[in-house]
C-alpha cells in the first residue's frame with residue numbers, strides 16, 4: 001500500500017501515472033465501462049473532521065465504483081466527543097481492517113502523524129490526505145490538473161506547459177491553492193496569486209511566479225482563472241469581510257474577466273458563494289466554466305488514486 005500525504009511526496013513519474021490513469025478511468029466511466037471491481041472486498045473509511053460535500057462523496061463513489069466497501073465515519077456522533085484523538089480513532093479503524101483511510105483534518109501535520117502511527121503499528125492501511133487545514137489538498141490539485149488536461153485536449157506528458165493560471169481569493173487559508181500551485185508549476189504552468197493583502201501568504205508555495213493585490217494585472221493574459229471562497233471559518237473572529245466590496249475588487253464577473261485572455265476558462269473547487277467571489281452567470285457559463293467538470297473529474301481521479309495506493 002502507498003500513502004498520499006501531499007503533492008511533494010509524489011514523484012514526477014507518480015504524477016504522470018496518476019493523471020494517465022485518471023483520464024483512462026474518466027473515459028471508461030464515460031463509455032459506461034468502469035473497471036470490474038479491482039478493489040472487491042477492500043475496506044475504505046472516510047474520516048472527515050471538517051465539512052465536505054464533493055470530496056467525501058466522490059471518494060465514496062470512487063470506492064464503490066472500484067468494488068470496495070465504503071464506510072463514512074459519523075464523526076459528529078463518534079467518540080471524538082468523548083475526547084478521543086485523531087490518532088486513536090485512525091488506529092481504531094485500522095484495527096477494524098481498513099485498507100484505505102481517507103482523512104480530512106484541521107491541524108498541520110495531522111496526516112503525517114497518522115501515517116507514522118499506522119506504520120509504527122504495522123497496519124497495511126493506505127492513508128490519503130483529503131484536505132488538511134489550510135495546508136494541502138493533493139487530490140483536489142490532481143483532479144484540477146486532470147480537468148485542465150482534458151479540456152485542453154492534452155496528455156499528462158504535454159502537461160500544462162505555457163498556460164497561465166491565476167488563482168484569485170483567500171490564498172493564505174487555501175489548502176487547494178497550496179497544493180495546486182506547486183503541482184501546476186511542476187506540469188509547466190505559470191501560476192499567479194491574487195487577493196487582498198491580508199489574504200496573500202507571506203511565503204507563497206513553490207511555483208507561484210507573481211503575487212498581487214491587483215485583479216486586472218493578475219488576470220491579464222490568463223488562460224485559466226480559479227476563484228476561491230473566503231475561508232470565513234479560518235478568519236479570526238474580529239475580521240469582517242464586506243461581500244459587496246470583495247466582489248468589486250476580487251469577484252469574477254463578466255466585466256472583470258475581460259482582463260483575461262478571450263475565452264479564458266474559469267474554475268472553482270466549490271463550495272461557491274455566488275455573487276461574492278464569482279457571479280452566477282460566470283459559474284453557469286457552460287462554454288467557459290469548468291466547475292462541474294471539476295466535480296465530475298473528482299470520481300475518476302479518486303479511482304486512480306485508490307488504484308495507485310493499492311499497488
Ligand code: NCD
Nearest residue numbers: 054055131137229269270271
Ligand atoms: C474545498 C476544501 O474543502 O478544501 N473544497 C473541496 O474540497 N472541493 C474548498 C473550500 O472549502 O473552500
